[in-house]
Amino acid sequence: MANCNPRLIPPYGGNLVNLLVSKEEHAQLLERAKNLPSLRLTPRLLCDIELLATGAFSPLDRFIGESDYTRVLEEMRLTNGLLFPLPVALSVKENDISTGDEIALRSPKNEIVAIMKVEEKFERDISREAALICGTTDPRHPVVAEMLSWGRFCLSGPLRVLNTPRHYNFTEFYRTPAEVREWLKSAGYSRAVAFQTRGLIYQTEEETIKKMVKETGGALVLQGVADPTRPGEIDIFTRLRTYKLLAEKYYDRKRTILNFLPLATRLARVREILWYAIIQRNYGCDHLLLADAACINGLDTESERFFAPVEIEEFFTEHSNEIGVKVLLYKRPPRGAMRPEVAAIIANAYPPRHQQGFCLWFTGLPCAGKSTIAEIVTLMLQEYGRKVTFLDGDVVRTHLSKGLGFTKEDRDTNVLRIGFVASEIVRHNGVVVCAAVSPYRAARNQVRNMVGKDRFVEIFVDTPLDVCEKRDTKGLYARARMGKIRGLTGIDDPYEVPVAPEIILKTTDCSPEENARKVILYLIEKKFLPEKPDKQTSKAAAVYHPAITIKN
Numbered sequence: 001m002a003n004c005n006p007r008l009i010p011p012y013g014g015n016l017v018n019l020l021v022s023k024e025e026h027a028q029l030l031e032r033a034k035n036l037p038s039l040r041l042t043p044r045l046l047c048d049i050e051l052l053a054t055g056a057f058s059p060l061d062r063f064i065g066e067s068d069y070t071r072v073l074e075e076m077r078l079t080n081g082l083l084f085p086l087p088v089a090l091s092v093k094e095n096d097i098s099t100g101d102e103i104a105l106r107s108p109k110n111e112i113v114a115i116m117k118v119e120e121k122f123e124r125d126i127s128r129e130a131a132l133i134c135g136t137t138d139p140r141h142p143v144v145a146e147m148l149s150w151g152r153f154c155l156s157g158p159l160r161v162l163n164t165p166r167h168y169n170f171t172e173f174y175r176t177p178a179e180v181r182e183w184l185k186s187a188g189y190s191r192a193v194a195f196q197t198r199g200l201i202y203q204t205e206e207e208t209i210k211k212m213v214k215e216t217g218g219a220l221v222l223q224g225v226a227d228p229t230r231p232g233e234i235d236i237f238t239r240l241r242t243y244k245l246l247a248e249k250y251y252d253r254k255r256t257i258l259n260f261l262p263l264a265t266r267l268a269r270v271r272e273i274l275w276y277a278i279i280q281r282n283y284g285c286d287h288l289l290l291a292d293a294a295c296i297n298g299l300d301t302e303s304e305r306f307f308a309p310v311e312i313e314e315f316f317t318e319h320s321n322e323i324g325v326k327v328l329l330y331k332r333p334p335r336g337a338m339r340p341e342v343a344a345i346i347a348n349a350y351p352p353r354h355q356q357g358f359c360l361w362f363t364g365l366p367c368a369g370k371s372t373i374a375e376i377v378t379l380m381l382q383e384y385g386r387k388v389t390f391l392d393g394d395v396v397r398t399h400l401s402k403g404l405g406f407t408k409e410d411r412d413t414n415v416l417r418i419g420f421v422a423s424e425i426v427r428h429n430g431v432v433v434c435a436a437v438s439p440y441r442a443a444r445n446q447v448r449n450m451v452g453k454d455r456f457v458e459i460f461v462d463t464p465l466d467v468c469e470k471r472d473t474k475g476l477y478a479r480a481r482m483g484k485i486r487g488l489t490g491i492d493d494p495y496e497v498p499v500a501p502e503i504i505l506k507t508t509d510c511s512p513e514e515n516a517r518k519v520i521l522y523l524i525e526k527k528f529l530p531e532k533p534d535k536q537t538s539k540a541a542a543v544y545h546p547a548i549t550i551k552n
C-alpha cells in the first residue's frame, strides 16, 4: 500500500554512489580530458560505466581493484565483506598505461566519458574468471566467447564522470536509480518490486507479474534491459517498444514505473541473479520478481544443466537475505497470447516470411545468362507486389564500382560493395536481385554472411564455357583468345564453382523464362512468396521469428 511517509530500502552499502562531476567543474575537466591519453571503451564497458556513475552498482565507486577482484571471484565478496557476486572490471589490451597515469575514457564514438586516475593495474586470468562466474570455459557460451577477446590487464582508480552516454531514443525511460527512487517516494511507496526482463512479455506473464506485485502491496519497477542484441534475439528497439506500450496501456500507471536499464549481462547464472538483486536494491526495490528459467541462463537457457530449481531457492534464501532483497521466483506460465498491440509491433518488425527481404545472387561465367534470367525474375517478382532492386555487375561498374578493374582484389571489392548494398536492402525487407560473375567463393560467402544466411539465395547459372564462348555477346571471348585482353574469367582467370548453391540453372536445355519460373517456384517453396501473386496472408500468426510464439 502507498503510504504518506515512505522509507524505501536504502542503497546497498548505505549510500547511492554518484560519480558525475558538478556543473561547475564540468567545463574545466572536459578541457583537461581532451589533452589526456585516451582509452576507448567497448559497448559493454560503456554500459558498465553508466551504471557505476549513477550508483546502480553501489557500493562500487570504480572499476574493481585487484583485492576486490580476487575476493569477488573466490568468495563473491568485496574486501569490506559485502556480498558482491560479479567483478565489474576495466579490461585493457594496451600495456602502455601505467599506475599513476591520468587517462580519458572515451565512448566507442570517441566522446569523452570520464577521467580516471590509474591507481592499480593488474592481470586478469580470463579462463579462471569464466570458469568461476559462467561455470564454463566453453566458447559456445556467448559471453565466454567475448571474454576471450578481452585484454588481460585491468585498471582501477577514482573516476570523474563527465558525461554518461546520451540515449537518443526512448530518452525519458533511461532513468538513474536516484530518479526511480524519487518517483517511488513521490508516489508514496515504501516497497517496490523489480521485474527485470530482456524477453517478450506475454499476457499470461503480465498477469502473473501484476498479481504478485499486488500481493506485496508495493510498486512495480519494470526494468527493460537495454543491452546489445545477440544473434537470434528480437532486436532491442522492438523489445523496448513493447515494454513502453505495455507499461502505458496495461499496467497501472500509479503503481508502475518503466525504466530501461543499460545492463551488459554476463549470463553468469545464479551469481548474475544476485547481482541483479543488488542493482535493483539500488533502484529502491526490496523485491525481485524472477522467472525460474532466468536462473539457468548460460549455454542453453532451456536446460536445467547448471542448477536445479530447488538448489536455486536454497541459494537465494541464503544470499538474498543478506542483500536485503526478497527474490520472488515464479514458474513462467505457458506463452499463450500476446496483447494485440504488442503482436502488431512484432508483426511490423518481423513480418511474415513473404514480406521479408531476400537476395537473389546470380553467379556464373560471362555470357552464362545471369542478366537475362535475373531481369525476367525481377519482372515476375513485381507481379507479387515486391519492391525489387536489380544490381547488375555490368551496370554497377558504371557507378558504384566505377574505376575498378578485374584483378582479384578489385573483383572482391566490387562483389562486397554489391553485397553491402544488398544487405541494407534486405535488412529493410526489400528484394534485391544481383548478377555478377563473382568468381571467388570466399567473397560470395562473405556476402552470404552480410545478408544473412537465411535470406540469401545463391543461383549458379551453370553454362559450359564453350556455350558462353559461342554466345560471346560482347566479343570478349574472341578478344581474349586473340590475346587482346587478359584475365577474362573462364579463359585465363579462375571461376570457383559454388559448392552448395541454393539453385543451379542449366541454360542449354531450359529457356530463360523456364529458369526464371524455377526461381519463383523455389521462392514459393521457401515461403518468400505466396503461392499466387495476389494471395496475401498478413495475419499476425504468420510472424516469422524463432523467438516468438503468437496465438490468436
Ligand SMILES: Nc1ncnc2c1ncn2[C@@H]1O[C@H](COP(=O)(O)OS(=O)(=O)O)[C@@H](OP(=O)(O)O)[C@H]1O
Pocket: 365, 366, 367, 371, 393, 394, 397, 406, 410, 411, 412, 414, 415, 435, 436, 437, 438, 439, 474, 476, 486, 487, 488, 489, 493
Ligand atoms: N576480365 C574480365 N573478366 C570478366 N568479365 C569482364 C572482364 N572484362 C570485362 N568484363 C565484363 O564485365 C562484366 C563482369 O563484371 P562483374 O562485375 O560481374 O565481374 S566480377 O564479379 O567483379 O568478377 C562481364 O559481364 P557479364 O558478361 O555480364 O558477366 C563482362 O562483360
Ligand SMILES: Nc1ncnc2c1ncn2[C@@H]1O[C@H](COP(=O)(O)OP(=O)(O)O)[C@@H](O)[C@H]1O
Pocket: 364, 365, 366, 367, 368, 369, 370, 371, 372, 373, 435, 461, 471, 473, 506, 507, 508, 510, 511, 512
Ligand atoms: N537459356 C538461356 N538462358 C540465358 N541466356 C541465354 C539462354 N540461351 C541463350 N541465351 C543468351 O545468352 C546471352 C547471355 O547474356 P547475359 O544474360 O548478359 O549473360 P551474363 O549476364 O551471364 O554475362 C544472352 O544474349 C541470351 O539471350
